[in-house]
Amino acid sequence: MASIAVEQPRQRRAHAAARGARHVGLVIAGLAVFWAFWEAYRWIGIRVGITWPFTVDATNMPHIHDMLAALTKPLQPGGPILLDYEWHWALFTAKEALVGFTLGGVIGFGLAVVLVQSRILRRGLVPYIVVSQTVPILAVAPMVVVGLGTKGVEPWVAVSVIAAYLTFFPVAMNTLRGLLSPDPRSLELMRSYAAGRRAVLWKLRVPASLPFVFSALKISATASVIGAIIGETPASIQDGLGGAIVNFNQYYSTGPERLWATNIVCAVVGLAFFAAVLVAERLVLRRAPENVA
Amino acid sequence: MNDGLAVALRDVSKQFKAGVTALTGIDLEVQAREFISLIGPSGCGKSTLLRIIGDLIEPSAGSVEVNGKPAHRARLDHDYGIVFQEAVLYDWRTVGKNIALPLELLRWNREKRTARVKELLDLVELEAFADHHPWQLSGGMQQRVAIARALSFDPALLLMDEPFGALDEMTRERLNLELLRIWDASGSTIVFVTHSIPEAVFLSTRVVVMSPRPGRIAGIVEVDLPQPRTAHTREEPRFFELVTDVRERLAAGGVDLEGAA
Numbered sequence: 424m425a426s427i428a429v430e431q432p433r434q435r436r437a438h439a440a441a442r443g444a445r446h447v448g449l450v451i452a453g454l455a456v457f458w459a460f461w462e463a464y465r466w467i468g469i470r471v472g473i474t475w476p477f478t479v480d481a482t483n484m485p486h487i488h489d490m491l492a493a494l495t496k497p498l499q500p501g502g503p504i505l506l507d508y509e510w511h512w513a514l515f516t517a518k519e520a521l522v523g524f525t526l527g528g529v530i531g532f533g534l535a536v537v538l539v540q541s542r543i544l545r546r547g548l549v550p551y552i553v554v555s556q557t558v559p560i561l562a563v564a565p566m567v568v569v570g571l572g573t574k575g576v577e578p579w580v581a582v583s584v585i586a587a588y589l590t591f592f593p594v595a596m597n598t599l600r601g602l603l604s605p606d607p608r609s610l611e612l613m614r615s616y617a618a619g620r621r622a623v624l625w626k627l628r629v630p631a632s633l634p635f636v637f638s639a640l641k642i643s644a645t646a647s648v649i650g651a652i653i654g655e656t657p658a659s660i661q662d663g664l665g666g667a668i669v670n671f672n673q674y675y676s677t678g679p680e681r682l683w684a685t686n687i688v689c690a691v692v693g694l695a696f697f698a699a700v701l702v703a704e705r706l707v708l709r710r711a712p713e714n715v716a
Numbered sequence: 717m718n719d720g721l722a723v724a725l726r727d728v729s730k731q732f733k734a735g736v737t738a739l740t741g742i743d744l745e746v747q748a749r750e751f752i753s754l755i756g757p758s759g760c761g762k763s764t765l766l767r768i769i770g771d772l773i774e775p776s777a778g779s780v781e782v783n784g785k786p787a788h789r790a791r792l793d794h795d796y797g798i799v800f801q802e803a804v805l806y807d808w809r810t811v812g813k814n815i816a817l818p819l820e821l822l823r824w825n826r827e828k829r830t831a832r833v834k835e836l837l838d839l840v841e842l843e844a845f846a847d848h849h850p851w852q853l854s855g856g857m858q859q860r861v862a863i864a865r866a867l868s869f870d871p872a873l874l875l876m877d878e879p880f881g882a883l884d885e886m887t888r889e890r891l892n893l894e895l896l897r898i899w900d901a902s903g904s905t906i907v908f909v910t911h912s913i914p915e916a917v918f919l920s921t922r923v924v925v926m927s928p929r930p931g932r933i934a935g936i937v938e939v940d941l942p943q944p945r946t947a948h949t950r951e952e953p954r955f956f957e958l959v960t961d962v963r964e965r966l967a968a969g970g971v972d973l974e975g976a977a
Contacts, residue, residue, distance in 0.1 A: 608804045
């Protein structure tokens with residue numbers, strides 16, 4: 424009866440720690456390999472004269488250490504260093520993205536909960552939800568910014584709405600799939616208890632959907648950051664990473680390192696969002712390893 | 717409980733949309749405290765019949781009464797618990813929380829739930845596993861959790877759809893004995909679907925033999941083996957006579973025993 428092996432909590436914690444250390448090690452090793460590859464390609468490219476798919480030179484492929492060094496240099500003589508600016512831009516963009524992510528997540532989840540109630544509703548609405556995502560974000564963004572602007576909404580809120588526009592779709596689709604995932608037996612069991620719609624939703628459908636929801640949130644986490652960066656462009660917002668990218672683009676030929684450095688900061692913000700979702704997932708989902716989506 | 721009748725089926729039939737007749741002319745009365753097995757080959761409608769009793773499927777014609785009320789009313793009143801072939805435990809809940817699920821739906825408070833779950837874990841001998849997750853348990857243990865869950869709100873009737881069908885023979889025989897102990901302790905009525913002849917004879921007070929196409933009752937075998945049944949019951953000559961009796965009725969009902977294992 425007690426013959427099956429079950430890991431003790433202490434053992435499990437030790438395993439988790441070892442796994443964590445291995446992950447960090449792998450990430451560092453990955454970065455080192457990427458760095459080495461970049462510099463090797465650059466070195467060979469410049470000597471051999473690689474022109475395809477792009478010309479390898481100091482402008483197109485700055486040294487990675489130059490990009491990082493650019494962060495420590497003042498933007499204007501005597502002013503604060505670039506990293507100080509990046510920090511503020513990143514916080515600003517992260518705020519837009521976080522508000523958009525939350526808004527999109529709530530709307531996406533709510534939409535899925537509504538859609539799961541009726542097949543007719545799904546048939547009628549899902550195509551329009553899909554169509555909403557085929558409209559290029561670059562076309563929608565100015566309309567949102569201008570449209571909301573005339574209503575007196577602050578520009579950064581309009582950017583959040585654009586981030587939400589990119590976020591809600593994967594959340595809605597995956598949550599819907601998760602809500603529909605319980606097998607017929609699980610539903611029959613609920614029926615045998617004469618459970619109402621609400622009980623079936625909260626005791627069965629929603630818990631069953633969580634692995635799907637978290638998969639979607641991982642996609643949405645990075646999408647919301649991209650949405651915020653892109654949204655800043657038509658809004659002419661200068662306080663965020665999007666504005667900085669537009670700015671540094673104009674001075675690319677004289678100082679490509681700054682644009683690259685900003686790209687790195689964008690990536691770090693996206694990764695931070697992704698990591699936050701990952702941590703939340705670990706805390707919320709306690710289930711068989713093979714069932715983690 | 718009313719009139720001592722746990723289940724009363726009168727002229728029940730079921731046609732599915734595709735024109736398939738799953739059941740026809742089913743008349744059956746189950747007394748309270750009985751242990752009834754429905755046995756027959758695949759396609760004889762035994763699982764369909766169980767679901768009709770549980771109001772999970774509606775019959776096309778005929779009347780179904782459970783505890784003296786229409787089956788629909790009985791389901792709303794939580795008059796029965798059900799166990800399927802798969803344990804159907806919710807992965808995200810611990811063993812204890814799985815057992816407590818129906819109690820949550822019945823709005824029992826936390827203390828009452830905790831106390832009841834403890835009793836049930838004792839009953840199915842899984843005291844040490846309350847905080848485990850279903851995927852940490854063997855198939856037999858999972859099925860015991862499912863039984864505990866079905867018994868949690870103390871229903872008068874227990875419906876079981878091949879609950880041990882997916883288990884190995886040794887686990888199955890042990891759980892058979894355990895089920896009889898639980899049946900005795902809980903005072904419930906059991907309707908049990910199986911396709912194992914020895915299992916049906918060993919467990920039941922009566923075995924309802926069904927035959928397919930269309931599903932109907934081919935005969936009923938009274939099992940007069942003494943109670944309580946023990947591991948030795950399976951070795952008694954009378955046990956083998958009854959097994960033979962059921963087998964012959966299955967054959968008489970048009971069941972190809974060579975083909976339908």
